[in-house]
Amino acid sequence: MNSIMTHGLAAQAEVHQVVRDASGLISSTWLLIAFPLLGAAVLLLGGRRLDKTGHLIGTAASCLSFVMAVALFVAMLGESGDARAFNVPLWEWFNAAGYQVEVGLLLDQLSMAFVLLITGVGSLIHVYSIGYMEHDERRRRFFGYLNLFVAAMLLLVLASDYLILFIGWEGVGLASYLLIGFWQHKPSAAVAAKKAFVVNRVGDMGMVLAIASMIVVFGSSSFELVFAGAGDAPTSWLNALGLLLLLAACGKSAQFPLQSWLLDAMEGPTPVSALIHAATMVTAGVYLVVRSAAIYDLAPEARTAVVLVGTITLLMGAIIGCAKDDIKKALAGSTMSQIGYMMLAAGLGPAGYAFAIFHLITHGFFKANMFLGAGSVMHGMNDEVNMRRFGGLRAAMPVTFLTFALGYLAIIGIPPFAGYFSKDKIIEAAFADNILIGLCALIGAGITAFYMTRVMLMTFLTSKRWAEDVHPHESPRVMTWPLIGLAALSLVGGAALLYVGGGIVEWLEPVTGEEHHDLPLPVAALIAITLVVVVAGVAVAWLLYGRRPVPVEAPAGNPLTVAARRDLYGDAVNEAVLMRPGQYLTRSLVYVENRGVDGAVIGAAKAVGGLSARWRRWQTGFVRSYALTMLTGAGLVVVAMLLVRLP
Amino acid sequence: MSPTPYLVLATLLFTIGGAGVLLRRNALVAFMSVELMLNAANLAFVTFARMHGNLDGQIMAFFVMVIAAAEVVVGLAIIVMIFRTRRSASVDDASLLKL
């Protein structure tokens, strides 16, 4: 890890590009957010009269946003390479005691990449949802939530101030909560939504503290001032900021130790899982780390923590993905693992930022593709999610099978599919940085190959293990066309992003900087080793699941399998470490409250009441008794005076 | 003549008045006993005025009389009111403030 430490000085030298004020088309960037926000408002406030057309309005809003994004992209391409960052000021939010918050958008290469991913994949998933949610009577509301999510996510990636970013950050959290719990009649969905919300609060606390620290250290939370001041700030503050931002990223991106909510979040409708919990929202943590590059560049300890978190999560997610029989949960484990790769890359500093974003985008393609494929399978199998009940679906759903297979090849990293390019770059960067981290990434790739092959075999190949009343059929075109689109992107997206017009690395270079390391062994050798590991993973999976019949009931399995089935005891740990002590604490507090505080108060009241009841007897109500008391008292006063006066 | 016999007389009248207040239930008698106590105090005032050789004590006794007149007017009005509403002039009956 020593080499990571040394990055700091190198990164300091790098020059960030100048941010210009926007003009022309780019000054209308706010329309990106306005379209889906308006759509959400119309759909959620419009009421039942929009039930018939709601899905079209929602899809149109998303597609308009995508068109706008493409237009902006073209406009941006027209500028020279280091002059593609634009500041779009909107209005001053508040100016309190020197702390000024400007509502404004920052459109640069990084946010542009995210905008295209969000609006592009988002629009495809909107189209897909038209078919998937056709029979749901609350479809209008679903599209309203989706539009709300798109608007919030765009605000998140376009904000030019951490405080504005935080609004989008909470907005996607809200949308995620609403959509995970969309089928709120299922207790499991309601609980899962609550769990996601609560776990995210932990991360949000990190975000809030980070913003507060920025105000203390830099007197501002805007990107411009924070990044400009980062060079002069003490390293301890920068490390603290980096760790707090990492905590926020862990919450949103389901990284260790806040990973537990993502698997349960699969209770939501599958398009939600594809859009929010695979392609976009869960990658917001990666965005946050990359966006805060100026801070992480100067905070080596925090960056080490990012690498560690990413590495642990990529292995954990992969292991969990191996044991899950629920197709969506297997894919969710895979998502965790892949985001772990991104975090790992982001933690490598300028050497890895671009690859993190690269993998993020390709992952957005193929993971959305596979989630939608899984949704298509469920659609044809009466919402069955247990892979042990699938098998042999290749013939029944050819389009789904083929698109899913392309996604599969992409994720395990077979050239020339998308995942090969992005993941291979991360493994390279990891090896260049530290052999141990590199080995972990390499093992992760092997496990990825194993569990994805397992999913593939159990779902589409092998023998049929369907339930009796299930009649699998191919999904309607409105669902298959998005699949095809995403599959195409999974096929060519990687190569295109890496090579067309200089590629994403050059595109992002003005934002993230660039750095090269010497590999301890030749690149070709590393590629070969990676491929061998991947093929070994595929082979093991085929030996275990392809050659032998898959039992319908899950076998007992070894301890590792059992642990993986239980999410590597993530929930158990949370329960034992946080929930139970918290419960004991609250119960003991309640006890103290009831017996101690209330007891004291009620006891005092009772004592006063009892004494009063006794003393009340003195009050006979007879004025003559009172007169007697007065006379006696007056006599006693005289006696007292005499006693004092007498020597 | 020494003031002492006058003061002893005042003391006796005062305590007899006090006894009247304590022992008699009739509001009017109790009230008259209060007047007796005031008179006893007045006697002491006048005695001391003479003993000290100035008239302040007499002035004080005079004011006590005036205030006593005002007190009697209000007190008797109250007694009449109580008698009207409760058909009784007993001070023991006017014990409604006690539960």
Next chain:
Amino acid sequence: MSPLAAVAAQVGETTASTAGEEVLFWIIAPLAVIGALGLVFSRKAVHGALFLAVTMIGLAILYIALEAPFLGVVQVVVYTGAIMMLFLFVIMLIGVDASDSRVETIRGQRGAAALAVFGVIVLLVAVTGRAALPDPVGTAQAAPEGNVYAIADLIFGRYVWAFETVAAVLITAAVGAMALTHRERLARRHSQREQSERRFREGDPKDAAGMPVPGVYARHNAVDTPALLPDGTPAESSVSPVLVARGATRLAEEFATDVGRLGPEPKPGEAESTAERPTEPSDAATSGLPDDSPAAHGTEETDDEPEQDGGDAR
């Protein structure tokens, strides 16, 4: 020099020789104490009031002896003359006949009161007896022009503010008493014509000419005695229901026999002997009422509506 000042001057002269004053004191003081004890131990409020008047007059005399002639006169005029009369009026108003029960209702009150009173007497007498008091200076020095002049000087000089304040207190007390005893008339007052019409419409026709007046007898005529009808039976309706309710009526038979006994041999001296009867307890009710106009009073009592008069009288 006014007569009062003359008295004061005379009294002032006696301070030199205290023998006369001591005689006066030892005559008046027991009377005052007896009056006070009488107040406490008389069963009837009227008697108590009269006993108290005795004490107050005694005190007035002592004031004069103590070189305070002005206060002595004020004591007689204000206390004995005005305040005690006010008490007597109220006593008449709320029932002069009611004599208090001697039974103590509050447990332990009598014993505790006796103990407390005894304690206070012992305490105060011991204190005043043990105190080494100087011989009185006398007010001659302080009131060279006489007591009244000196007091006037002080009241309208040094104590003028207290005087004004006390005046305000008196006015307030008067207004307060009126506010306390004032009652709103809830129903319209009936005119004589309306009463007459109602009597014809609702009442017994034999009462149409008016209710019978109370009895008028040779030796006793009062509102508390019913008239006798021609057949010799008493007419109960001739007595005010207020007196009936109070239990203050007398039996007509008593006088009916009187009539029979007195009929043959009337003696002019008898009227003198019965004049003492009002001192009897049951007669006290009439002592405050004018005896001269029995008929006029009786008609008023019976003709007027009971509920109007009754509220005040009962």
